Structures are given as structure tokens and as C-alpha cells.
Amino acid sequence: MTKRIDVKKTYKLFIGGAFPRTESGRTYEVKNAKGVFVANPCLASRKDLKDAVVAARAAQSGWSHATAYNRGQIIYRIAEMLEGRTEQFVAEICELTGATPKKAHDEVESSIDLLVWYAGWTDKISALDGSTNPVAGPYYNFTIPEALGVVGFIAPKKSPLLGFVAGIAPIIASGNTVIALASESAPLPAMSFAEVIATSDVPAGVINILTGKSAELAPWFASHMDIDGLDISGLDSKMVTEIKVAGAQNLKRIHSFKDLATPGRILAFMESKTVWHPIGV
Amino acid sequence: MATTLALSTSRLINGEFAMTFEYAPAPESRASVSIKPKYGHYIGGKFVAGEKHFPTINPATEEILSSIALGGKKEVDAAIKAAKKALDLHWSKLSGRERGKYLFRIARILQERAREFAVLESLDNGKPIRESRDVDVPLAAAHFFYHAGWADKLEFAGVGTKAKAHGVVGQIIPWNFPLLMLAWKVAPALATGNTVVLKPAETTPLTALLFAEVCEQAGLPAGVVNIVTGDGSTGALIVDHPGINKIAFTGSTEVGKIIAQAVAGTSKSVTLELGGKAANVVFEDAAIDESVEGIVNGIFFNQGHVCCAGSRLIIQESISDEFIKKLQKRMEKIRVGDPLDKNTDLGAINSRAQLEKINELSLAGDAEGAQRWSPACALPDKGFWFAPTIFTGVTQSHRIAREEIFGPVLSVLTFRTPQEGIDKANNTPFGLSAGIWSEKGSRILWASQKLKAGVIWANTFNKFDPTSPFGGYKESGWGREGGRHGLSAYLKGATHD
């Protein structure tokens, strides 16, 4: 009996809830841990980034105005969908990184649990970081954290799923929208994650995913005047200064994180607003 | 098959007055619900038979829905033992993350089975299906979802580093929002690592018993949640039991005081959510139409069976005549009837006993000289019904201004100056909630500063959210439920309890 020929997947970008190819027509070769060809993911261009920013900006107002409860439920739904596709991701991680199935399982399960963790933060972050302030006068004064806007994310090279989820979930939990650049050497779990997002009731444009070279794209992330913040956890340390200099043009809030699970990753991309109102009859 | 549906008393449509727009019956189907003829208790992850039984009825029709077990010493002992065992062997050993996942599952299953729960709640309680469908059940699911997320984040909840679960918690809930009160109790208890023995109200046990099925479907470990049905005596057994580390009670102030006395001298922690006689204070600069709507919602939502009901309207005298007229016109549109009809606004009174109480106090209102008014409405012959009612000409010295009626009866008082309005609102031993109606921001904030109530609604009423702490001042209770504040109650050694 001849072996069944499988249908190979074409990996495209994920922008504005759709799966377009890169407008540049370029791809690059991804090989597995044994050096065997696996796929030709898109080599995203600065124009793809531009389109993604437009999509992310268009989605941001609606997403930040959704109730925290609603955002929490959607992030939990991503976890539900990811749980159902555990085996698919285990296979991809093993293939690309050479990890053992046990390690790959751990990574997928940790990713699911991390999504659940962040899902539970959406309606609690203001209890943590908001306050009413006892000013010395007849005024009601409160501070409330609000979403920043559109945030870029350069994902870490290793932990192609867990590191990816650890950036995206806290960014969107508060109402930001995100453009994420997947790990260059192992982009496929990120692209498969796009399929998970597409079935999780996430509004189009809230999460956008590009694959490509961070050395080429990071400067464009950094200089784009309509991106408000950057998570550069996956950026090559040699590039950090250059990126921060470029980002200073519009005072982007630029951060890098080591911890996967911390409310700090949510708060880093929020702004505090303080309101005063007189108290008087 | 063409059916020519006869139009009742139609007048020529073009150019002349039309007929009244009657809404045909729009009943929600009972098909999603299957009620067993007899129930036992849910103890240690199993349904166990009870010994004595009593009926639970549908208050809209007096139909017997099922036979409910009366929990006695044996059952209460077994439940508390099961809860302790589950705590020691399993629940206390789970990480917060894993505990949270059970609660997320429960929330999702409640959402999945929402229709079934809503219909069952309306059958057992008498409340309109629109309310159980749109308020009770969604909020119950939301409470589980919210608290699920706290289970693994207690270090960020501001409770301090020494906070630990109490252990076995005894929870006694009322009949006015059976499933929602269950959610308010069980969700934070489990999220913080406690196990639970819960006693639903005598007249409304069915959604709690169905909830046991949800626990099963969620794979909740046996004994984490135990449900013992019964009456006041069952509740007393739980309160007095030495194996209970903490008590949470929602019900009348009268019983709340008894519980407070019963636990005095013990190490049991107690939270109480009791009665109210909330004032809705309407200033002359209020948005009138929305205020009328808010007053109506405040006292007629859930037939007025709400601890935080806006049962006193305290209105600025300069607009009171105009406002009462508008209120009466609005009340004429309240649809009283079959709770399972999707267009019903006001359902049945929960029990004969409650109806008698409402009648007694309303007659007192008449006797004391207040003026009673209700819109004309046809009440069904079977079941327990009371027309939406307002009393005008009420003053602080009337019984109907002091005592909680817990029915669809509004007492109307007036005030001349803002301070007088606030003073009248505060002139009560209760302090659960209050409403402020004004378009002026500073006035709202001033009034909310002065009102002695645990929950203040400005330009709205009867709004609940799992993130928003709820509870009363003075004789309306001890402690808060919901939000960060509500978590502390379930943690021994918390910085704030």
C-alpha cells in the first residue's frame, strides 16, 4: 500500500482578520531541526506592516470599548480553541525545534494556561492599578488605567508558541491591539496560532501576525508614527539602542520582558488617567 | 395552509385611530427543563436520598413542581464532613490556577445551559422569564467567570501575605435570586480555596439542585460543593455546627441578628447581607423620563423582592405632582402575569406567606392615611399576585416608610431642600442602597458622600456586576460581596475583612 501524500499548508500572513500573502511576493525557507525543508512562509515587508497598523488602529477603539468581561471571555475562548489543537502544535514545535514530545506538550499546555491566566486579568487590572485619591479639597478624584493603543511585538526566537502568547495576551487584555512579528526561525506555530485566533471570536484587526526578518522589520516598527508601544522581548540585543532611538520620535513606550506571567506586562502598555470633579450641592 | 388570523376589534387602519396593540401570548417553552418528582441532597459528589420531604410549588399557578428533602442533623453532619474531607485531601492541595479552571468550566456550562436555568428559575420563583433570562442567569455565569480569574491571583488582591482560606464555609441563601445568590456565595468561596455547604431557600431549591449537575459536568471534585435543602431549622443546624469555619448569610435582618448572636463567642467568621428600605432621591433637575424608568425598575423589578429595592421615592416637592402623574402613566404599562410569558414585566409573589406580609403592610398604609394607587390590572385567580402599587402622602412616621415590605409597593415622600432629602433617606436603621437622580455632577457626588448606604446608584438603579462590591451599612449587614472587597471575606487573616 503506497503511503498517503499529505496536503501541505501554505502559510500566509494574518492581517485584519484575513490571511493575505505578503504584498512583496517574497518568501523564505524554513527547515526543520534536521535541516529538511518544511515550508516557505511569507517574508513580510514594511508595506505589510503598514497595512497591519491600519487594521490594528481601526480595531482599537472598538476593542478598548468592549467590556472587560467580554475581552476576558474572548481570550479564554482562544485558550479553548488552542486546547483543542494541542496535537497540531506539539507536532509543529517538535518538527521545528527538535524538542521532545514531552517538552512540546509542556510548552503548549503552558501556553493554554497562560492565556487563561491573562483572560482572568481583564476585569481586575483596574482594581490593582486604579485608585480613588483623597485630595485635600472638595473633589472626587480617581485614577483609572486605560489602554495605550496600537502595540508592536517582536516575539522571542525560542519558545515559538509560549513566548508568542506571553506577549500577545497581556497586550490585548487591556484593550490594545497588536501587530506581532513571529520568531524568524520558527514562525509556523505563530501562523497556526493565527488560525486559532480566527476561530475565537477575536474581532478582525485586534491581533495581526507577520512572519519575516526582524532585522529588516524592527526598524520599521520602531519608526512607525502610528504605533504607540513596542514589546521588544525577542529583539536581538545588538539592535536595541537603534530601535529605542527610532522609537523616541513619537515617544513610543518600549519594553522588554523576561517574566511570562506578570501583570506588569499588561500595565506597561496602559496609561493612567486621573479625573477631578467637585463635590457640592 | 392559509390561516386568516382574525384581527380583534379592528377599526379602519388608514386615517383613523387603530385598535390597541394587544400582545398575543408569547410563552417560553418548558421543554428545556426536566424536573424530577423528588430530590435528595447533593453530598460528597453524589445525590443522596432524603428522609422527610416537603413540596415546592410554582407560585404563579400553585402547581406542585417537586418534592424536596428536609435536611436534618444527619445530612448536615454528612455534608460538612464531606466538605472537610474534600478540603483536606484535594481542594487545599490544588494550585490556584487549577482551582480557577474548574470555576471557568462552571461559568461556561452555566452559559451553555442558560435557557434551562432561566426557565427553571421562573417556574420555581415566579419571576418573569425576561428577568431570569437577561439578568439572573447571565450575572450568575459572570460571577463564576470573574472569580475564576482571582483563584490564581490572590497575591495581587490586596489581602496581605497571611491570607488563607477559612476551610468549610456554610452558606444560606434567600429565595429572591436563587441561582444568582448561589453564584455570589459559591464562586468567591471556591476561588479562595474554601469548600462549601450551601442551603438554598425553602421555596426555591430547584436551580441549586440543577447546579449540582453543573458541578458534575465540570468534573468538580466530590465534596467541594455540597447542597443540603431544607427550611430554617436546616439553616440553624449549619450555623451552629462546629465544623463550619465561616458563615455567609443573605436574608432578613431579623434572622441575620439571630445568626450574629448564635456565633458570638465562637471563632466563626460571618458575613451578612440583610434587608433594606432604600430611598431613591429625585432632585428637580433630574432627567425626568429616565428617572421615572429608574423608579419603576427600582421597586417593581423582581416584584420588589429585592433587598436593595428602591422602596421609598423621596422626591423634591417642586416636581412631585408632575412626576407622580408620569409615574402612574408608566405604571399602567406594566404587564402582570404568567412568568413564562416573554412579555411579562411583573411576575408572581414568591409565596402565600410573603403575599400575606405585603397585604398586611399595605393595609397598614391605608389605615395610617396614605393614599394607595394601582393601575387597573387583571390578576390571575390561581397563584400569588399583587398589583404594582404606590402610596403617596407618606411620611417618615408611617409603617410603610420604615418597614421592609419586600413587594411591589412604593412609598412616596417629598423634600424641600437637598439636605432634607438626604436626612430623610438616611433616617432608617437600614443602609443597603440608595439612588440619586440629578443631572448635576457635583450634586450627585455630594449626595453620595452624605448617604449612608453601601451601594449608591446615580441616575441608574439595580445594577450589579461581579467586580462591584455589594453590601450594607448599619442593619443591612456585615461585609461586601463582589470585587476585591468580597474576596477578603473568604480569607482568614486578610488585611480587610
Place this chain on the structure above:
Amino acid sequence: MNYYSLIDGSDASLKNFLKNLSGVDAVGADARAAMLATRSIKTSSKRWAIDTAISMVDLTTLEGADTEDKVQALCTKAVRPDPSDLNVPSVGAVCVYNDMVATARKHLDLIGGQHVPVAAVSTAFPSGRASMKVKIQDTKDAVDAGAGEIDMVIDRGAFLSGNYIGVFNEIVAIKEICGEKAHLKVILETGELVTYDNVRKASYLAMLAGADFIKTSTGKIAPAATAPVVLVMLEAVRDFHEMSNVRIGVKPAGGIRNTKDAIKQLVLVNETAGPEWLTPSLFRIGASALLNDLLMQRMKMDDGYYASPQYVTID
């Protein structure tokens, strides 16, 4: 003119009246409209509501590409919406641009539609940005051509800049031209007024100036006739009736695309202004696609199975 004895026609008197109106709490209004949208209208009441809604439709074509043939087709549909069932009532009116009024009137009279009025949009519809001279001529042309109803637009720029008396006087002038020949609907273009407070103010302003109907929108921009906006306008006509003993009509236009939407409107009327308004002389719905959905739902109720667009006519 005595303006119902509520104002004296001066700027000061009008400003004072409008200022004293109670504010609208937007969240509360939204909540009331949302609650009324949960009413479940079934069986006989649904059937009645469908026929009533059909009789209230102002069947509309307002396209730059309108031609005589297009308008004639619309008129035929207006008189007999379902050629397979002559029991279906005619619509409330046909609504066209004023240079199509004569065509519409002629054709309606030809096919037995004498009872169907022609409504003309007027006063530089939809923008309202033209000189008073042009707006007056616009209206005169329509009335002379046989329009029984005039749907004018208010000057939103004037309203938003606080020139209430300017808006008021324009309406008074147009009403005068309508005289006894045509009833006047005043389009507030609520999507541009934005706040419910403005919708309330504009509603009263229009009624005081002589409107026979207040209308939500031109249908050319979104948002158009949202439920809370219609709620506020129904409260206005209800309360105005208390003050003046006169009933003014309400017409939502734009965004009412299917039977569910239409029935929600009827529920709003029923529980806000009251059943006295449930007649085409006091409530109209400006729509085009709605009619076919009403017909399909009507078919489903009579036949017991879902209809297909193939069984209703395009106009």
C-alpha cells in the same frame, strides 16, 4: 400664529422654552429602548403588526438615477405591494424628489392609487445647504406638482451653532407654503444632532413651528432611526400632546430593514406615546427594502413556511 400658546415666536421665548426641557440620560434612554426591543410579538399580534407596518411605509426612491419608469414601478408596488394577494394594504405614501412628484401623482391616479399620497423631500434635501429662496421654491414646486406631503430638512448647521430661531423661522415659512394642501414632516437628521438632548430640543422646536410630523433622518447618513432616538421623539410628541392637546406624528427613516425592526418600532410607539399613534396618520416608516421583508414574513405567517425573495416583486 399662536404657537399653541406655548411661546410667543420670539428668540428669547423659544430659547427659554428649550432650555427648560428636562435633560435626557443617554444610558437610561438606551436601556429603555433595549428593554422594549425584547418584547416578543407573535401570532395574531404579529400578523396585525405586519399589516399595520405595511400601511405605514413611505415607500421611497431618492436616487440621482431616478427616472419616470423607476418612479412608476415604485408607484405600482405602493398601491398593490403583492400582486398575488390583493388583501395586502397599500403603503402609507410614495416618497420621491420633487421633480418626480408629477410623474408619481399621475401614475398613482391611473392605477387606482388615488388614496396614496405623494410625499416630496424638499428644502435642498438632504443637506439643507441652500438659500431660503431656493428652499421656498423647492417646496412650492413640489406642492404645485401635487405633493400631499412635504418632508423638509432643518438647517443642522444653524441648530448646532445655537441659531434656534433661524431654524424655527425656516420651518414656519415652509409650513406656510404647505398651507392646507400638504402636511409637513420636519426631518431633524438626528445622526448629525448626535445627542438625545439635541433630539429632544429639535423635536419641540419643530412642533412649535408647525410640524405635522417630526422625522428622524434623511436616510442618507448613518446613524439614522435608532431605537433610543425614536423613543425620545415619541416622548416628545406624547408630552407635547399633554401641553397642547394636539397629536403630532413621528416618522423614523433609514436603518429599518426588516420586519423585526419594524415591529420594534410599533412596540416603541405603543408603550411610549400610546396606541392612539398606531395609525398612518400619526406614524410612518421611511423605507424601501423593508416592504419586501414584511411581505415575506406575511407569507410565512399565512403559508406556514419561509418565503423566498423570488416570490415578492422588485420595484
